[in-house]
Amino acid sequence: MMVNNNKLDLSATATSNKSVNIGDTIVNTGKVDSTISFDGASPYIGIGYRQPIASNKGLSLTSELGILYQGSPKVSLQVSPQNLVSQTDINKEIDNIRNDIDSIKYWPVASIGISYGF
Numbered sequence: 699m700m701v702n703n704n705k706l707d708l709s710a711t712a713t714s715n716k717s718v719n720i721g722d723t724i725v726n727t728g729k730v731d732s733t734i735s736f737d738g739a740s741p742y743i744g745i746g747y748r749q750p751i752a753s754n755k756g757l758s759l760t761s762e763l764g765i766l767y768q769g770s771p772k773v774s775l776q777v778s779p780q781n782l783v784s785q786t787d788i789n790k791e792i793d794n795i796r797n798d799i800d801s802i803k804y805w806p807v808a809s810i811g812i813s814y815g816f
Contacts, residue, residue: 701738704735705735720787760810
């Protein structure tokens with residue numbers, strides 16, 4: 699298990715020159731904020747190698763490759779002003795975002811390190 703703090707905060711401001719699509723509605727004014735997060739504790743599987751440079755003490759080299767299962771993304775979407783679009787359009791946009799990012803429920807992990815034992 700690993701602690702998973704992966705999170706993405708997004709913000710968009712719609713203007714007359716730069717519209718934003720929310721579900722089936724095109725918005726030319728207002729602000730959209732979204733947060734994408736994952737499970738806090740996530741299963742992890744990996745394989746690693748540790749090579750001691752000295753017998754029991756001293757410098758060691760480490761490396762690890764693995765994969766973290768984050769689960770399905772959790773998406774929230776806030777639109778202001780609130781009456782700018784319908785809840786149906788907000789829900790549709792949340793579903794669109796989930797479909798676009800569903801493939802990142804598996805996250806690759808690679809690490810290389812140096813440690814020192816006393």
